[in-house]
Amino acid sequence: xxxxxxxxxxxxxxxxxxxxxxxxxxxxxxxxxxxxxxxxxxxxxxxxxxxxxxxxxxxxxxxxxxxxxxxxxxxxxxxxxxxxxxxxxxxxxxxxxxxxxxxxxxxxxxxxxxxxxxxxxxxxxxxxxxxxxxxxxxxxxxxxxxxxxxxxxxxxxxxxxxxxxxxxxxxxxxxxxxxxxxxxxxxxxxxxxxxxxxxxxxxxxxxxxxxxxxxxxxxxxxxxxxxxxxxxxxxxxxxxxxxxxxxxxxxxxxxxxxxxxxxxxxxxxxxxxxxxxxxxxxxxxxxxxxxxxxxxxxxxxxxxxxxxxxxxxxxxxxxxxxxxxxxxxxxxxxxxxxxxxxxxxxxxxxxxxxxxxxxxxxxxxxxxxxxxxxxxxxxxxxxxxxxxxxxxxxxxxxxxxxxxxxxxxxxxxxxxxxxxxxxxxxxxx
Amino acid sequence: xxxxxxxxxxxxxxxxxxxxxxxxxxxxxxxxxxxxxxxxxxxxxxxxxxxxxxxxxxxxxxxxxxxxxxxxxxxxxxxxxxxxxxxxxxxxxxxxxxxxxxxxxxxxxxxxxxxxxxxxxxxxxxxxxxxxxxxxxxxxxxxxxxxxxxxxxxxxxxxxxxxxxxxxxxxxxxxxxxx
Numbered sequence: 001x002x003x004x005x006x007x008x009x010x011x012x013x014x015x016x017x018x019x020x021x022x023x024x025x026x027x028x029x030x031x032x033x034x035x036x037x038x039x040x041x042x043x044x045x046x047x048x049x050x051x052x053x054x055x056x057x058x059x060x061x062x063x064x065x066x067x068x069x070x071x072x073x074x075x076x077x078x079x080x081x082x083x084x085x086x087x088x089x090x091x092x093x094x095x096x097x098x099x100x101x102x103x104x105x106x107x108x109x110x111x112x113x114x115x116x117x118x119x120x121x122x123x124x125x126x127x128x129x130x131x132x133x134x135x136x137x138x139x140x141x142x143x144x145x146x147x148x149x150x151x152x153x154x155x156x157x158x159x160x161x162x163x164x165x166x167x168x169x170x171x172x173x174x175x176x177x178x179x180x181x182x183x184x185x186x187x188x189x190x191x192x193x194x195x196x197x198x199x200x201x202x203x204x205x206x207x208x209x210x211x212x213x214x215x216x217x218x219x220x221x222x223x224x225x226x227x228x229x230x231x232x233x234x235x236x237x238x239x240x241x242x243x244x245x246x247x248x249x250x251x252x253x254x255x256x257x258x259x260x261x262x263x264x265x266x267x268x269x270x271x272x273x274x275x276x277x278x279x280x281x282x283x284x285x286x287x288x289x290x291x292x293x294x295x296x297x298x299x300x301x302x303x304x305x306x307x308x309x310x311x312x313x314x315x316x317x318x319x320x321x322x323x324x325x326x327x328x329x330x331x332x333x334x335x336x337x338x339x340x341x342x343x344x345x346x347x348x349x350x351x352x353x354x355x356x357x358x359x360x361x362x363x364x365x366x367x368x369x370x371x372x373x374x375x376x377x378x379x380x381x382x383x384x385x386x387x388x389x390x391x392x393x394x395x396x397x398x399x400x401x402x403x404x405x406x407x408x409x410x411x412x413x414x415x416x417x418x419x420x421x422x423x424x425x426x427x428x429x
Numbered sequence: 430x431x432x433x434x435x436x437x438x439x440x441x442x443x444x445x446x447x448x449x450x451x452x453x454x455x456x457x458x459x460x461x462x463x464x465x466x467x468x469x470x471x472x473x474x475x476x477x478x479x480x481x482x483x484x485x486x487x488x489x490x491x492x493x494x495x496x497x498x499x500x501x502x503x504x505x506x507x508x509x510x511x512x513x514x515x516x517x518x519x520x521x522x523x524x525x526x527x528x529x530x531x532x533x534x535x536x537x538x539x540x541x542x543x544x545x546x547x548x549x550x551x552x553x554x555x556x557x558x559x560x561x562x563x564x565x566x567x568x569x570x571x572x573x574x575x576x577x578x579x580x581x582x583x584x585x586x587x588x589x590x591x592x593x594x595x596x597x598x599x600x601x602x603x604x605x606x607x608x
Contacts, residue, residue, distance in 0.1 A: 198583040200547050219536070220578040221551065242555055242579050245548045258548075260579075262572055263559055265552040286552040302549055309549055332549045346546055353546065375546040394588040420547070 023186025023398065023418070027065055028408040034070040035156050036097050037063060041074070042104040042118070043082035055104065055116065058145035059152065061185060062163040066153065066384075067407030072098055085119055090126045098123050100156060104148070106141075113137055118148050120155055129155050142187060160382040162426060167387065168192070168202045168211055169398060170420040171413060179213055181228060184423075186411055192226060193233070200420055201245055205252050205272075208427040212236060212246035212255060223257055225272065236274050247291045247299075248272075249316070256280070256290035256299055267301055269316075280318035292316065293336050300324065300334040300343065311345055325358065327365060333375060337383045342403070344368075344377045344386050355388050357403060368401045369408075378423045385409075389419045490526070491605055497522040501603040503561055504596060507542075510553075510560040520561060523603055524568035531574070534606040537561050539579040542595035543587050554579030561601045 039060045063069035074080075077096060081087035083105030093101050104118030117133040130151055134144050143164055150161030165184045170177055177199045182189040193199070197216035204211060205225075212225045223243045226233035237243040241260035248255050253272055258265045265288040267281040281287040285305035292299055293313075300313045306323065311334045314321040325331040330348035337344065340360075347356040347367070355369035355377050371390040378387045383403060390399040390410075396419040398411040412418070490496045503516045512520070527533055539554030558577035565575060585598040 198580070200551075200581075200583070216580065216583060219538075220576075221580075241577055242551060244551055258552075260555050260559075260577065262562060262575070262577055264556055286549070286556065288552045289548050330545070332546050373544075391587075396587075 022189055023182060023411040023413050025061075025065055025186055026410045026412070027067060028410065032406070034068060035099055036070045036072055037100045037102070037152070037156070038072045038074050038077070038093055038096065038098040039063070040081060040101065040103045042106050042116075043084070044106045045108065054141055055106065055118075055145040055148070056102075058142055058185070059102065059149045062146060062149035063152065065185065065409060067402060067409075068153075068157055072096055083117070085121070085128070088121065090121075090123055093123045100129070100152070102148075102152060109135070114141065116141075116144050116148075120152050142183065146183065146185070159384060160426070162380045162382045162384070162423075165381060165426055166208070166424040168204065168422045168424065169418050170199050170202065172396070172417040172419070173415075179211065181211070181424075192228065192231075193224075202420055202422045203246055203248060204422055204424045205248050206250055206425055207252055208425045211422075212248065214244045214246070223255075225255075234274065236272075237270060237277075245289050249292050250294055250296045256292065258288045258290065267299065278318075280314065281321075289333055291334055291336060294338055294340045300336060302332045302334065311343065324360075328356075331356075333377060335377050335379055335386075337379055337403070338381055339383055342383075344379065346375050346377065355386055355401060357386070366405060368403075368405045369399065371399065374399070376420050376422075378421050380423050381426045385423075387421045387423050389421060491608075498526055503557075503601045503603070505557055505599040505601075507592075507595070507599065510556045512560055512564055517564075520564050521568060524565050524570050527565065527570045527574050528568070531571075534574050534576070535565075536604040536606070537575060537577045538602040538604060539577070539581075540584055540598055540600050540602065541582045542598040543582050543585040543589050544595070545582065547581055547583070549581075551579050551581030551583075554581045557599075557601050561603075 039056045041056045060071040064071045077092050079089035079092035081103055083103050085103065101121045101123055102118055104116065107115040109115055114136050115133065116136060119131040120129045122129050132151060136144050146164035149163040153161035163184055166181050167184055168179065168181050171180050176194055176196055178194040179192040179199050179202055180189045181192055192211060195215055195217040200214045202211050202213040209229055210225055210227050212223060214221045214223055221242045221244045222235060223237040223246050224233050225236045236255065237257050237259065239259050239261065241262060243257060243259055245258040246255050254269050255272060256267055256269050259268050264284060265286045266279065267287050267290045269278045269280055270276060283305050285303055287301055287303045289302040290299045297316060298313045299316055300311060302309050303312050308329045310323055310331050311325040312321040312323050324343060328347040328349065331345055333346045335344045343358045343360055345356055346353050349367060352372045353374050354367050354371060355374050356365055356367050358365045368386065369388060373391040374388050376389045385400045385402050387398060387400045390397050392412065396417045398418055398421045400409040490498045493499055497519055500519050503512065503519065527535060537558040539558035541550040541553050555577060558579055562575050562577050586594060589595050
């Protein structure tokens with residue numbers, strides 16, 4: 001078992017004052033074939049206080065966390081090229097079996113901005129695979145490192161990287177609930193809203209600028225939409241009874257929600273501004289947890305119309321539903337992979353609640369997680385990992401598992417209780 | 430079904446008879462009640478405006494520990510929304526109160542134990558709240574006086590590991606507006 005503990009607390013300096021405790025990411029297991037890569041510390045003409053090595057550390061941690069890379073120790077290597085490609089001695093890097101090498105520069109600009117440049121080099125072919133330059137503010141340093149990690153990841157694995165994304169989750173401490181947004185590695189947590197009453201079911205708008213969520217602050221579940229840019233929030237749905245389980249349509253114009261009025265949960269669609277309410281299911285059973293397919297054609301949902309909770313899907317406009325799951329007596333919380341090909345959900349297996357993944361073509365099901373009370377699966381925007389809630393004792397924590405079940409991560413807040421994760425989309429900043 | 434309705438009409442009639450006695454008993458209760466809960470008199474003043482004599486002003490039957498109306502929890506079996514017979518008198522008393530206080534409004538808050546997922550448990554808690562509401566409806570309470578909501582497992586004790594602990598969380602709480 002390749003167990004690496006990534007304690008990035010050295011970089012706590014970057015946390016804004018008053019921010020919540022950061023999540024610590026631990027990786028359990030990894031892919032069989034890991035790409036060996038050396039990330040040379042970036043050269044700095046004018047060192048920025050407290051930021052030495054930040055970029056290389058963040059890149060290295062990102063790549064390692066993915067489970068697809070073996071990040072090599074660079075300190076003992078004779079060749080220390082800094083950011084200069086002409087100083088690279090490939091033989092030294094081949095000697096430690098690096099397949100790829102990154103070098104880079106951080107340069108302070110007169111206007112208090114930074115110029116970050118990097119190159120990804122192929123050690124065997126002795127050539128440059130890609131080179132990039134970023135003109136940023138010091139506050140954007142970590143996010144820039146994530147972007148560089150994304151470029152490296154894409155170049156070497158062929159898949160889109162998701163390090164420069166954000167995650168939302170609910171943290172409970174001292175009897176208060178806080179909806180938080182943090183970088184994908186758990187850093188830079190920011191409180192979006194906090195309340196003495198529970199907050200559940202956060203979901204990102206497709207453009208990554210808003211969160212919809214359910215708050216019990218008025219002693220009943222009400223759906224809110226809040227801008228992450230202005231902080232302004234609006235009530236999306238506050239009808240008699242419960243208002244819950246929001247899910248955005250892929251175009252961001254509508255949301256599916258669950259209302260009860262005076263009866264059981266039923267699925268509705270509503271415009272993002274709260275107008276145009278339309279009822280989509282009409283049963284006496286429980287119909288809940290709607291989620292749109294990425295192509296916008298279907299809404300997948302949980303229903304107990306057949307006796308036990310199972311996953312169904314119906315056209316986005318409502319109408320006849322077809323049952324999608326047949327194994328297990330308790331199957332809930334459907335989520336569709338970004339490519340539309342697989343369905344993740346929570347399934348009860350011998351009394352334990354686990355994340356499972358079903359191939360929508362073959363119907364084949366794989367149990368991915370090994371917790372006892374796992375819930376709230378959320379796909380990374382590249383579909384590679386599934387973030388979900390888990391339990392450590394009575395405390396909530398987050399975990400992530402790769403879609404092939406091989407890489408597992410645990411994200412925990414020291415002494416905290418975190419739940420309801422939602423992985424945000426890839427946004428071009 | 431028809432039999433049920435006849436039965437409940439009878440029950441309502443019987444309860445009405447009982448409760449008129451209860452109203453007469455309130456001055457006694459008020460003596461015990463008065464000092465500890467003076468601040469709560471504001472909630473009872475809503476119903477007092479219906480023009481009843483000062484006896485109802487003096488005591489709030491919803492807060493009187495000797496009155497069944499102060500009992501607010503209906504407990505359920507695992508994975509069930511069936512109302513157990515032991516809770517009939519409690520629900521009938523609230524039905525009677527709501528019928529005779531048309532301004533009163535009640536929230537039925539459904540809850541589940543900690544097992545299962547949040548949104549689905551929210552729906553299960555709602556189903557329990559609806560089960561209590563249906564009994565109130567049968568006893569003549571209007572929908573306008575009832576709101577069914579659910580907290581799902583949000584109020585449940587996450588440290589529970591056995592049935593005696595879990596069963597405390599599988600319940601509907603009856604809350605009057607203003608409480």
